[in-house]
Amino acid sequence: MKEQLQKDFYNSIKNLSLSQKDIEIKKFCLDNFIDKGFPNKKEEDWKFSDLNQIIKNNIGELSFYNDQASTNKVNTSVFVDGLEHNKIVFINGRIEKIDFEYEKKDQIEIIDQSETINEFENSNSLSDLNNAFTNKCFKILVKKSYQLAKPLIIYHTTNSKIWSKNINLRLNFELDRDSSLRLIDLFNDTSEKNFLNIFYNFELKENAVLKNYKVDKFENKNIKYSFNNIDQDKNSISETFILSSGSNFSKNEINCNLNGIYASAFVNGVFSLNNDKHHEIRSIINHLTENTKSYQLIKSVLEQSSKAVYQGKIFVNSDAQKTDGYQLSKAILINKESEFNAKPELEIYADDVKCSHGSASGSLNEDSIFYLMSRGLSYHQSRELLINGFLLDVVEKITDSEIKNLIKNMLGIKE
Amino acid sequence: MDNRQKEINNLKDYKYGFSTDIENIQAPKGLNEDVIKFISNIKKEPEWMLEFRLKAFERFKVLKEPDWQKPKFPKIDYQDLYYYSAPKSMKDKPKSLDELDPKLLETYKKLGIPLQEQARLNGIAVDAVFDSVSVATTFKDELTKQGIIFCPISEAIQSHPELVKKYLGSVIPTSDHFFATLNSAVFTDGSFVYIPEGVRCPMELSTYFRINASNTGQFERTLIIADKGSYVSYLEGCTAPMRDENQLHAANVELIALDDAEIKYSTVQNWYPGDQDGKGGIYNFVTKRGLCKGKNSKISWTQVETGSAITWKYPSCILKGDNSVGEFYSIAITNNHQKADTGTKMIHLGKNTKSKIISKGISAGNSDMTYRGLVDISSKAKNSTNYTQCDSLLMGNKCGAHTVPYIKNKNSESNIAHEATTSKISEDQLHYCQQRGLNPEEAVGLIVNGFCKEVLQQLPMEFAVEAQKLVGISLEGSVG
DSSP states (O other): OHHHHHHHHHHHHHTSOOOHHHHHHHHHHHHHHHHHOSOOTTSGGGTTOOHHHHHHHHTOSOBOOOOOSSOOOOOGGGSOTTSOOEEEEEETTEEEEEEOTTSOGGGEEEEEOTTOOOOOTTOOHHHHHHHHHOOOOEEEEEOTTOBOSSOEEEEEEEOTTOBSBEEEEEEEEEEOTTOEEEEEEEEEEOOEEEEEEEEEEEEEOTTOEEEEEEEEOSOOEEEEEEEEEEEEOTTOEEEEEEEEOSSSEEEEEEEEEEOSTTOEEEEEEEEEEOTTOEEEEEEEEEEOSSSOEEEEEEEEEEOTTOEEEEEEEEEEOTTOTTOEEEEEEEEEEOSTTOEEEEEEEEEEOOSSOEEEEEEEEEOOOHHHHHHHHHTTOOHHHHHHHHHHHHHHHHHTTOOOHHHHHHHHHHHTOOO | OOHHHHHHHHHHSOTTOOOOOOOEEEOOSSOSHHHHHHHHHHTTOOHHHHHHHHHHHHHHHHOOOOOOSSSOOOOOOGGGSBSOEEEGGGSSOOSSGGGSOHHHHHHHHHTTOOOSGGGOSSOEEEEEEETTEEEEEOSHHHHHHTTOEEEEHHHHHHHOHHHHHHHTTSSSOTTSOHHHHHHHHHOOBOEEEEEOTTOBOSSEEEEEEEOOSTTBOBOBEEEEEEOTTOEEEEEEEEEOOOOSSEEEEOOEEEEEEOTTOEEEEEEEEOOOOOOTTOOSEEEEEEEEEEEEOSTTOEEEEEEEEOOOSEEEEOOEEEEOSTTOEEEEEEEEEEOTTOEEEEOOEEEEOSTTOEEEEEEEEEEETTOEEEEEEEEEEOTTOTTOEEEEEEEEEEESSSOEEEEEEEEEEOOTTOEEEEEEEEEEOOHHHHHHHHHTTOOHHHHHHHHHHHHHHHHHTTSOHHHHHHHHHHHHHHTTTOOO
16 A cells, blocks of 8 residues: 555645645655554554454555546536525535635635644544645635524535545634534535545634534445544534434544633434444544533434444543533444444543433334334334434434424435 | 541551561562462462463463553563562461461451451351462351362362363463463462352352562452352452552452352452552452353342552453343542542343443542443344443542443344443532531531442442441541
């Protein structure tokens, strides 16, 4: 893999006008990645999902070079109907379109940050890979007191032009004081066997509100890794919702630093898996100052031989008195071969806190099915009703009603 | 000063901190094949036992000390330890208690474990282990009548080789982790229990461990076999003198329950925890594992962990037999600079297996407490259930409480439920108790005892009283 990486790396930087210093930095990241390789199960954070093995089994040889010189045609049929929205379109990892048609132009700034690299605490070798190969990176700055009128949808589209490729992309967001942003990530893949490696960094200033919805619904054979780093100032709110369903393998990581008092973070997720899909959510909520709050709810429905993993950690620093942290994960295993693994973790250094977690997994409740069937429903209907009710609980947590309805429609949940 | 206060003052300092001045025989310092041969030789062990040890030592040479645990400790120099230390008077084994060195008898009397049977009000058979050898076992005759074997393991190797050979290393093999393998190579003494088919052991069996010599590691090995339809309740207690250096204690405990058998294993661990600045104390790195081998068998662990500078252990159950049950009840209290990383593993292999985990952690002062546990339901363990509850209580903002559960469910017909909470003693509760006339320390003691009650209830009567006191004492000075 080493030769391939180096060859692809030189092909990638050839077309870019980078200073010698930038090349050095990228080279450094590349060497780090070559040194460490893809994460494997020997690393604690990847214990339940051996990415190295998964890539080997599903993709085989990866190539890292993407020719980004030619533009791709934007297929408008993938756009969401019935919801006015701003758009950013990625096709095969290349930014094709940035369109804030519903917003005041002077309130949003798009800054080219291609020359920077991201450095996160407790990151892994994938961050090095990302830094080495991303060639374009933008920062979207929402100015003071501006609240976007319409949501922003980021379309991650891949088509059959790519095969066995690694795609890296990176976006930074800054929400200035009193601003707000609703962001939907929508995955649309008609390609197969690619590895997407996505890094987002959010900076929330005082009173800012971020709502991020990640929707991976459509069946595809790709492997995805997505990392969200969220830094939150006083009084800010972040809400993350993850619908994890379509890809062959997907791991969503959320690292949230509650730096300012009264900051709060919400992470909710739904796994709806079938066949031999393997998905994971890993969240780390760092309560770093007093009076911060976090809430997490993850529910899974696992069919056939699918496998879901939830690793959630609540960290409470010794200064973070009056912390309120809550975490709950529940899973229904439909078939014998399905599997649910959880590692809900608490690491607490302050005494005046209220932290708890719960985790439960099991089969569909036979008594409930019996009850519904005795009321005249068929077995199939009863099952569907119970599963819908189970998942609806999480969807109801979405605070934006427009988007809630959109996601309900996608999941086929009727009220 | 009222009586209670006096009692507390008496108990406030580690009261088992004295050392006994007694002549010792020690193996040469260091760890090598010769030392292992020395131990084997002095215990007059058969050839197969020496082979067992050497095989473990071969394996040990390639293993590395694990470093994933939460409490970090300075590197242990395994060549700077004595692996065998025994009172000289034990060289030729005394035949009865009357021949036992009076100094030893005195030591155990001070510890509150009179070895003379008549001194006991209630019948508990005790096996007392002093450094590397077992010094006395009481109530032997009565037990023998029922066919129960309760003796030091070194004796069992001689007198019941067929049982030891069959079961030793069957739950913790010689190829296990670092400390377990070290123990397999150099273990010195410990207890051996065999309960024959259909026998319900008429009294509590108990082992009392005492580390006396300095610079010594204690490596005891306990093996308990409950044959079909039998029942045994086993207690374990431990203390050590106060010394400035850290001492290593790496024991292995193996339990085997055959069809319909039940083993109840209770521990009150009160090794020397080090002084208030965290100097000295015991490193308690113990491997405890039970195998529910037969159908309908049951193994239940209860532990009260108040001592040791570092406690690092996970008493586990392998639920292999169908319908078998595993239980784990734990109270872990850390104060001053103590650290604990403890919990359990429940591995469900058989059908209809059940497990229950109740863990209560209390940390005060500058201490650090971690619950780490694994619940693994394999794809063949149909209809299994697990319930886990781990609660932590924090006192002060210099201590830490952590929970790291691993939950794996591979069977759709099985259920797992897990709950954990972390909080402090609420002002309301304290206020209420104080309003009723309790002083703050008493109030905390009362609330903590209530918090621990679920676990304390599981202990045999005599132990429960002692444990309850211990809970209060361990938290002395942490209020206010």
